[in-house]
Structure formats: C-alpha cells, structure tokens
Amino acid sequence: MAIMLAVIVLGFLGMTRLSTEMMDNTGWTEDLKNELAGVEAELASPDLTEEEREQLEMEKQGLEESIVYSIEAGEPEVRESVITEGYGITALVTLLTIIAASGIVATEFSQGTIKMLLSRPVKRWKVLASKYAAVLLFCLLLTTLTFVMTVIGAFLFFPGSTESTFMFYHIELTTTSFWGMALYLMFLAFINSAVVATLAFAIGTIFRSTSLAIGISLFLYFTGLLVVMFLEKYGIGKYVLFANTNLTNYVTDSPLLSGMTMPFSIVMLVVYVAIFLGFSFWSFTKRDVAA
Amino acid sequence: MELKPVVELRDLSKTIGAKKIIDDLNLSLYPGQITGFLGPNGAGKTTTIRMMVGLMEPTGGDVFIEGVSLAENFEEGLSKVGVIVENPEMYKFMSGYKNLEHFARMHDGVTKERIDEVIAQVGMQNRIHEKVSTYSLGMRQRLGLAQALLHRPKFLILDEPTNGLDPAGIREFRMYLRKIAEEDGVSIFVSSHMLSEIELMCDRIAVIQNGRLIDIQDMSATQESHYYIEARPLDATETLLTAEGFTVESFKEGFIVNAEKEQIPALMQKMTTQELQLFAVQPHRKTLEDQFLEMTGGGQIAEAHTK
Ligand SMILES: Nc1ncnc2c1ncn2[C@@H]1O[C@H](COP(=O)(O)OP(=O)(O)O)[C@@H](O)[C@H]1O
Ligand SMILES: [Mg+2]
Numbered sequence: 001m002a003i004m005l006a007v008i009v010l011g012f013l014g015m016t017r018l019s020t021e022m023m024d025n026t027g028w029t030e031d032l033k034n035e036l037a038g039v040e041a042e043l044a045s046p047d048l049t050e051e052e053r054e055q056l057e058m059e060k061q062g063l064e065e066s067i068v069y070s071i072e073a074g075e076p077e078v079r080e081s082v083i084t085e086g087y088g089i090t091a092l093v094t095l096l097t098i099i100a101a102s103g104i105v106a107t108e109f110s111q112g113t114i115k116m117l118l119s120r121p122v123k124r125w126k127v128l129a130s131k132y133a134a135v136l137l138f139c140l141l142l143t144t145l146t147f148v149m150t151v152i153g154a155f156l157f158f159p160g161s162t163e164s165t166f167m168f169y170h171i172e173l174t175t176t177s178f179w180g181m182a183l184y185l186m187f188l189a190f191i192n193s194a195v196v197a198t199l200a201f202a203i204g205t206i207f208r209s210t211s212l213a214i215g216i217s218l219f220l221y222f223t224g225l226l227v228v229m230f231l232e233k234y235g236i237g238k239y240v241l242f243a244n245t246n247l248t249n250y251v252t253d254s255p256l257l258s259g260m261t262m263p264f265s266i267v268m269l270v271v272y273v274a275i276f277l278g279f280s281f282w283s284f285t286k287r288d289v290a291a
Numbered sequence: 292m293e294l295k296p297v298v299e300l301r302d303l304s305k306t307i308g309a310k311k312i313i314d315d316l317n318l319s320l321y322p323g324q325i326t327g328f329l330g331p332n333g334a335g336k337t338t339t340i341r342m343m344v345g346l347m348e349p350t351g352g353d354v355f356i357e358g359v360s361l362a363e364n365f366e367e368g369l370s371k372v373g374v375i376v377e378n379p380e381m382y383k384f385m386s387g388y389k390n391l392e393h394f395a396r397m398h399d400g401v402t403k404e405r406i407d408e409v410i411a412q413v414g415m416q417n418r419i420h421e422k423v424s425t426y427s428l429g430m431r432q433r434l435g436l437a438q439a440l441l442h443r444p445k446f447l448i449l450d451e452p453t454n455g456l457d458p459a460g461i462r463e464f465r466m467y468l469r470k471i472a473e474e475d476g477v478s479i480f481v482s483s484h485m486l487s488e489i490e491l492m493c494d495r496i497a498v499i500q501n502g503r504l505i506d507i508q509d510m511s512a513t514q515e516s517h518y519y520i521e522a523r524p525l526d527a528t529e530t531l532l533t534a535e536g537f538t539v540e541s542f543k544e545g546f547i548v549n550a551e552k553e554q555i556p557a558l559m560q561k562m563t564t565q566e567l568q569l570f571a572v573q574p575h576r577k578t579l580e581d582q583f584l585e586m587t588g589g590g591q592i593a594e595a596h597t598k
Contacts, residue, residue, distance in 0.1 A: 112380030116438065119344040120397040121370035288347040 001096060005142055006149045009089055013082065013153030036063040079154045084182045086150030087189035087248055093142040094193040098221065101135045101197040102213030105284070106204040114289055124285040128205070132277070135197050143190040147182075181251075188247040195245050195269050196221055202276035206283045232257060244268040294321045297357060297371075297446050297478040298343070304351035305338055305502075312338050314502045315352070320446070320478045325468060327493035328482035335502040336482040337377060340450050344374045356446060370398065373444035375452060379435025383424040387415060387434045390423060391441065398442035409437045413467075428455035432464075440471075447471070447479045453488050465492040516552065521545030521571040528567055535561070547575055 039060045043053070105128070108114040118124060196217065204213035224242025231237040238244070238257050244265035249256055296319035305313040313335045320326050330336050341347040343354050345365055354361045356368040381390045391410070395401040410419050413433040418426065426434065432452065439447060449468075453461045469492065471477050483489045489496065490510065498506040521544050522528040529546065532539045535558065537548040550558065555572065562569055 111383070112378070113382060115341075115346055115376045116380060116394065117397075119346055119369070119372075119374045119376060120394070121366045121368075121372075121399075122397050123366060286348075289341070290347070 002142065002145055005092060005096065005145055008092060009146055009149035010153045010156075012089060013150065013157050016082075017157035032063055036060065039063065079158045079160045080178050082154040082158050083151055084178055084185060086147060086154075086182065087185040089150065090143060090146055090186070090189040090193060093139065093146055093189070094196050094221070095218075096142055097135065097139045097193050097197040098200045098217045099214055100138050101201040102204040102217060103210040104131050104135060104201065104204065106208050106210040106213055109208040109289075110210065118289055125281055128281055128284045132198075132201060132280075135201055136194055139194050139197055140190060143186060143193065147186050185248050185251060188251065191247060191269070192245045195241070195273060198273050198276045199241070202280045205280040228256070238264070239268065241268070241272050244272075294323075296320060297322050298480070299355040300339070300343070300352070301355065302352035303339065303342060303349055303354065305335075305342060305347065306350045312502050313342070313349075316499075316502075316504050318497055318504060318507070320480055322445070322476045322478050323472050324494045325472050325479040325481060325492055327489035327496035328480060328499065329486060329489060329496050330482075330484060330499035332484050334484075334499045336484075336499060337450055338502075339499070340374070340376055340448055340480075340482060343448060344372060344376065345369060346376065370442065371445045372448065373439035373442065373446070374448040374450075375432075375435045375439050376448075376450050378428075378454065379431055379438065381423040381431065381434060381438075384422065386422055387419045387426065387430075387437075390434065391419075391438055394438045395441050401441050405441065405443075409440050412440070413437045429457070429460050432456060432460075436467075443475070445477060447477050449479065449481045451483055452481060453483065453485070461488060468492055516550065517547050517575040518550050518555065519543075519545060519547055519571065519573050519575040521569075522562060523568040523570070527565065528562070531561065531565060531567070532558075542575075545571065 039056055042048075043056050043060065048056070108117060117127060199220065200213050200217035203216050204210060207213060220242070224240065224245075228237040228240045228243040231240055238260050243256055243260070246256070247262060247265060250262040250265070255261065298318075298320040300316050300318045303313060303316040304311070316339060328336050328339070338347065342349045343361075345361060349362075354368070356371050359368040361368045381387070382393070385393070388406070388410070391406050395406055410416055413436050415430065415433050415437060418430060423431065423434065432455065436449075436452075439449075453464060456464060468479055468481070472479050481489055481493065494510055496508045496510060497504055498508070519542060520528070520532070525545075529539055532546060532548055537550055540547045552574075559569070559572065
C-alpha cells in the first residue's frame with residue numbers, strides 16, 4: 001500500500017511536469033531562445049569588462065528562466081511551489097487511512113479473532129487505544145511518505161527557482177520559510193486525514209462491520225461539502241464536520257464560509273473527535289462479544 | 292474436597308432481553324481436575340464460558356479466579372486463565388508462529404523459549420511457520436491449545452474442543468489434557484454436548500440444561516451394580532424379578548436389575564427351576580448417557596445429536 005502510494009505520488013508529479021512541457025511549444029519561446037543565443041554569443045567574446053559580463057550573465061539567467069517557466073503555462077511550476085502544494089495529494093492518504101481505520105476493529109469481529117484478543121488479561125480500553133494509535137501512526141506514516149515522495153519528485157522533475165524567478169513571478173516564497181510552510185501545510189493535511197479516519201474508526205467499532213464503515217465514511221467524505229452548502233442555507237453549515245476538516249484553507253486560500261476562523265474549526269474538530277472516540281470506547285468496552 | 296478451588300462461579304446469571312440464559316450458576320473447579328461441562332446445544336455452555344473470560348458481562352453474580360473477582364480485578368484474575376471459546380480463530384494471513392507471538396505480547400513474561408516449548412508440546416514444529424490458512428481444523432485446534440497455554444495458566448477452559456478432530460486426534464487430545472492436569476496441576480474445564488467424549492476424559496461432570504446446573508457427578512464415585520438379564524417369557528421373568536425384590540427396568544430385549552454380584556447365582560437357580568428360558572446375564576454399566584437422558588428427560592439430547 002505504501003509502495004503504491006509512493007508510485008502514485010511520483011507518477012502524478014511526472015505527469016504534471018509533462019503536461020506543462022507540452023504547453024511550452026509556442027513561437028514566443030522561440031523568440032526568447034533566439035535572444036538567449038545572442039546573449040550567449042556576446043558573452044563568448046573575450047574583451048568584456050567585469051561589469052558588462054555580470055550584466056550579461058543576469059540577462060542570460062533571466063531569459064533561461066523565462067523559457068523554463070513559460071508565461072503561457074500560467075503559474076510557473078518550480079520545485080518549491082510543487083513541494084508546498086504537495087499537501088493536495090494527501091486526499092489519497094485520507095482514502096487509504098479510511099480503509100485501514102474502518103477495518104482495524106471490525107475485521108476482528110468478522111473473523112472471530114476478537115474473542116482471542118479480549119479473553120486476555122488486558123483491559124478492553126487498552127486494546128482499543130492501541131488500535132487507535134495504530135491508525136494514527138499509519139496515517140502519519142502515509143503523510144510522511146507522501147511528503148518525501150513529493151520532495152523527491154519535485155527535485156527530479158522540476159527546476160529550482162532563483163531569486164529572479166521569485167521577483168519576476170511575484171512568488172511569495174523565500175528559501176528560508178518555505179520548508180516550514182510546506183511542513184505546516186502537510187501537518188494540517190495530516191489532521192484532516194486523521195479526523196476523517198477517526199470517523200471511520202468509530203463507525204467500524206460501533207457497527208463491527210468493515211464494509212459499512214468504509215461505505216459510510218467514503219460517502220460522507222465525498223458528499224460532506226454538499227451537505228455543508230445545503231445546511232448553510234439555514235446558517236448551520238459551519239457546524240458540519242466536513243466544513244472544518246480542511247484547515248489548509250485558512251493558510252492558502254480563504255475560509256470555506258465567511259466568518260469561519262481556524263480556532264473555530266480546531267474547536268469543532270476536537271469536539272467531533274471526542275464524540276467519535278467517546279462512542280467507540282463506550283461501545284468497545286461495554287458491549288458483550290458474541291462473535 | 293479439601294483442596295482450595297481455583298475457580299468459583301457464584302450465582303452467575305445472564306439475562307438477555309427477557310430471556311434468562313444462565314440462571315444462578317454455582318460451581319467450583321479444583322486443581323489437577325478435569326471437569327466436564329455437559330449440556331445439549333443451546334443449554335448455555337458457551338455463554339457461561341464467555342462470562343468466565345470477560346467476553347460477556349454477567350447480569351448477576353461473579354467469577355472468582357484464585358479468590359480474585361473478575362468484576363473487580365479483571366487483569367489479575369484473567370492472567371491465570373487460558374481459553375479457547377468455540378473454534379480457535381487465528382489471523383489466517385499470518386503464520387502460526389506469528390499468531391502465537393502476537394498473543395504472547397498480551398501476557399506478561401512469555402519468552403521466545405516458552406513459545407517454542409509450547410509449539411513442541413502440541414506437536415506443531417513442522418508447520419508452525421506456514422500460514423494458518425493452510426492448516427487443517429485439527430492443526431488449528433492444536434494452535435488454539437498452544438495460544439491458551441502460552442502463559443502457563445492455572446486454569447484452562449476449552450469450549451467443545453474436540454469439534455473437527457478425528458477419533459485418533461480426540462484420543463491424543465485426551466491424553467494430553469490428562470497430562471497437563473496431572474503434571475502441572477492445571478484445573479481444566481471442558482464443555483461438550485457429546486457425553487461419550489467427555490465421560491472418558493473427565494473426573495467430574497457438571498450437567499447444564501436450559502441455563503441451570505442440574506447435576507454435578509463425580510466420575511470416580513463407585514457406581515451401583517447393574518445386570519442385564521434376558522429371558523423368556525417376559526412377563527414371567529418380570530414377575531419373578533420383582534418378587535425377589537429387585538428394581539426392574541425394561542432394556543432392549545430384557546431387563547436391567549440393580550443386583551450385586553453375589554446375588555446372581557441364587558437368582559439364576561430360581562429362574563431355571565421356574566423353567567424360564569435364559570438367554571443372557573451380563574454386568575451392565577449404566578453409561579452416563581443413560582443417566583443424562585434420565586436427568587434431562589430425554590427430549591433435549593435428541594436436539595444435541597441432530598445438530
Ligand atoms: N447474544 C444473545 N442474544 C440472545 N440469546 C442468546 C445470545 N447468545 C446466546 N443466546 C441464547 O442463549 C442460549 C445458550 O446459548 P449457548 O451458550 O451458545 O449454548 P451452548 O454453548 O450450550 O450450545 C441459546 O438458547 C441461545 O439462543
Ligand atoms: Mg456452545
């Protein structure tokens with residue numbers, strides 16, 4: 001599963017790179033290339049002052065970058081922007097974690113192994129706590145893997161940017177802060193996956209059925225925003241779980257609904273997770289095991 | 292019994308909905324003894340066992356393991372118990388060894404050496420590293436026994452353990468249980484709906500029916516002496532036997548009488564002088580099955596056999 005994820009992330013980045021390259025075929029870039037050739041020829045001449053040389057070098061670099069990050073492609077894809085936008089791919093992590101979280105308790109019931117597990121000198125809440133910890137670890141592992149693969153892919157397929165690229169395209173990135181920003185966004189994406197996984201975990205634990213848990217969780221995951229929009233008519237959309245799961249909105253975009261803030265969403269997520277876990281633990285520790 | 296019981300069930304009850312599935316069960320189990328738990332299907336054996344290992348919460352009463360109440364101190368109480376509830380379900384995608392390692396982690400102080408020792412005890416050395424999905428039912432039962440013995444329990448509970456074993460397997464299993472009961476002083480509680488199986492392996496048998504314990508029998512207790520007598524004509528035979536003061540009971544082609552060995556020659560003489568045609572006189576050991584049928588009124592056991 002982890003290998004699959006790694007391959008998908010790399011493949012996705014490769015495809016992105018290919019598609020931007022295909023958009024590069026314009027007469028406009030040809031002109032730039034000719035200009036570049038001229039500058040290079042000038043640079044080759046032996047009698048240049050230090051100042052002139054520097055001037056030409058700058059010009060050459062600017063032209064090269066203009067060619068690489070073709071204006072027609074719109075937003076230029078450079079290594080740094082690919083890395084900071086890597087959190088977008090974590091929807092895959094969420095899907096995989098939903099599947100794992102749905103089954104981690106429910107399959108013990110469907111296979112009958114639950115009775116082997118619970119007829120041991122270990123209190124039930126401890127068993128469930130370790131199951132939940134395993135889900136979070138799994139989620140963290142996949143998120144980390146996605147991040148690592150994104151970085152590898154970004155270095156493989158995309159050129160690094162320089163100061164002039166930043167200036168030219170007004171990219172608000174500086175080399176010092178972007179790693180921090182990328183990690184922060186990844187962490188927010190991890191929270192998103194972990195909260196949705198907690199929902200799947202709770203459904204799996206309460207209904208003791210893997211397929212039901214996967215089905216309900218995926219359904220809610222995909223229709224969540226529709227529900228938010230629908231309930232927003234009555235002004236209560238922001239209380240829906242899925243209005244709050246995507247914390248990256250607050251950093252890169254505008255809030256999903258006006259008036260929503262990051263602290264509000266965090267409080268909502270904490271409340272939801274507490275409710276999910278409350279029901280899970282109650283169901284797991286109090287109900288008889290007849291499987 | 293002077294020994295201190297390892298396990299005590301006190302007023303154990305379970306009501307689900309309006310149905311009283313287990314009704315006020317009281318039972319003590321002793322070290323080194325194999326106690327059978329006999330009852331037709333649906334009598335409540337599995338439910339009782341589930342309550343003894345924390346899978347189900349009793350609605351009344353409690354289970355004490357070496358004096359420790361499960362309700363109050365579950366972890367300490369259960370650390371002395373090994374159990375197989377119904378069929379042992381293992382993680383099929385893992386090897387037998389990995390399964391044992393996994394379960395061993397849930398007990399204190401089970402070493403690698405102990406795992407290997409148990410594997411050898413149940414004779415699984417050759418296949419232990421293969422996936423459980425490739426095992427036969429008999430091998431799964433062995434693996435089930437292995438996981439129940441990992442932590443050297445003082446009390447072993449087996450729920451219908453001979454399901455799916457062939458006669459040779461059952462025999463081997465029986466010897467093995469006897470060995471751990473005698474050598475390690477383990478108290479063993481074996482449930483079954485098949486009398487023939489457990490009467491051979493148990494020291495005591497507790498009989499349960501409709502959630503109630505109806506009898507506890509010591510197998511070592513001396514049995515009343517019975518003889519089977521087959522003679523013609525039937526009515527004259529019966530008259531004579533009753534006149535002699537025996538309790539008579541029709542059985543097959545003749546009668547069962549509770550007579551002592553010493554009374555038999557005189558009785559034979561009387562029968563020949565009355566010119567009864569004598570076909571057979573033989574000692575008859577009333578099997579537990581007969582007793583069981585008597586106790587449960589016969590109807591219930593039929594259900595057990597058809598299942
Ligand atoms: N979860 C349950 N809900 C309702 N009835 C149950 C439940 N579990 C068992 N029973 C009933 O309790 C009785 C005893 O079942 P069980 O303990 O499995 O019997 P045994 O193991 O002796 O065959 C049966 O009549 C069964 O239908
Ligand atoms: Mg049963």
